[in-house]
Amino acid sequence: MRITPVQTPSHETVLRVHDAEIGLTGFIAVHSTHLGPAAGGLRMRPYASEDAALTDALRLSRGMTYKNAAAGLPLGGGKAVIMGDAAQKTPAQLLSFACAVQSLNGRYWTAEDMGMSPADMELMTQETKYVAGLPNGSHASGDPSPITARGIFNSIKTTTRHRFGNDDLTGRTVSVQGLGHVGGYLCQYLHDAGAKLILADLDQNRVQEMRKKLGADVATADGILTANADIFAPCAIGAILNEESIAALNVAAVCGGANNQLATPEDGDRLHARSVLYAPDFVANAGGIINVATEILEIDNRTAYVDEKLATLDVTLDAMLTRAKQMNCSPDAVATSIVDEMLASKAA
Ligand code: NAD
Secondary structure: OEEEEOOOOOOOEEEEEEEHHHOEEEEEEEEEOOOOOEEOOEEEEOOOOHHHHHHHHHHHHHHHHHHHHHOOOOOEEEEEEEEOOHHHOOHHHHHHHHHHHHHOOOOEEEOEOOOOOHHHHHHHOOOOOOEOOOOOOOOOOOOOHHHHHHHHHHHHHHHHHHHHOOOOOOOOEEEEEOOOHHHHHHHHHHHHOOOEEEEEOOOHHHHHHHHHHHOOEEOOOOHHHOOEOOEEEEOOOOOOEOHHHHHHOEOOEEOOOOOOOEOOOHHHHHHHHOOOEEOOHHHHOOHHHHHHHHHHOOOOOHHHHHHHHHHHHHHHHHHHHHHHHHHOOOHHHHHHHHHHHHHHHHHO
């Protein structure tokens, strides 16, 4: 296995990990360790090219710096990717990649992301101790999705208060795109709070299951983007807020769990220009990494830690939305500059 540094001015360290014999090519990107060891998951996908894989690792690791900082975690931002079909992954590939993680001596902690399972993480512990998302162990943190959903629910209430003057969700309509791990838990929270739901997923069985369980309306996968609702909660894929979709939105606010919802930073300005209040995704969906952090930081009272960090996250979002209103600009731009200030003060 060969580990080669990739010179990338925007990031502290980027490693290319390659082993031709076992068909392994991947990257580890450490964006920032200003606030602590970089943390972010390992993703395996059939990328079209090495450039595409590297770009994904760079983009996602930067996103983790912002998410971890916004959540008040003593963690920096990192991410790792392996090129290939996750259904074909081999133990040799994972063990070799784990050696590369170990070579950073704790400057990067990995965890599950797309294409990885808790069992994969457990296997990697044979070669590195810097792995979280384990199925067992004294500080194993389990499925982060319920905590992610709780954080989004809190953020929806805060966003509702800023947009409508109170945070009562009774009778408010929320359109939800994606009814997977996060979307499923979120819908239950919203339903319990009295919200009316409009649901969409590519998986029609899942849609029907949730429709029956919650008595919700449904929309098509395209129709959810133009559904008439108070709040839109994207909980599926990234980059769904672009020039075209924003022009067609029929909501007063957007707050959901999907990573990288804005196709470009300008899309935050487009939402603002349309008076659609946008809760920055890296703040709204930080509950999951808060849960994972309890494992990395070996927190003994996980429940108390998660509760306290989620409450602080809510205060942070409130401050971001307040500042955005005062400055009459996009909350995404404000959130990004607030984290930039945090990082700069730590680096000074
Ligand atoms: P998941 O795979 O369990 O669920 C995603 C769901 O979205 C699936 O049911 C899928 O069928 C559906 N979907 C995909 N494309 C769609 C489309 N175009 N229209 C409608 N539905 C579509 O994933 P998840 O764990 O629930 O994560 C959802 C999003 O939240 C992802 O963007 C993920 O990166 C982000 N996120 C998840 C967590 C977590 O704790 N799981 C934490 C932070 C961020």
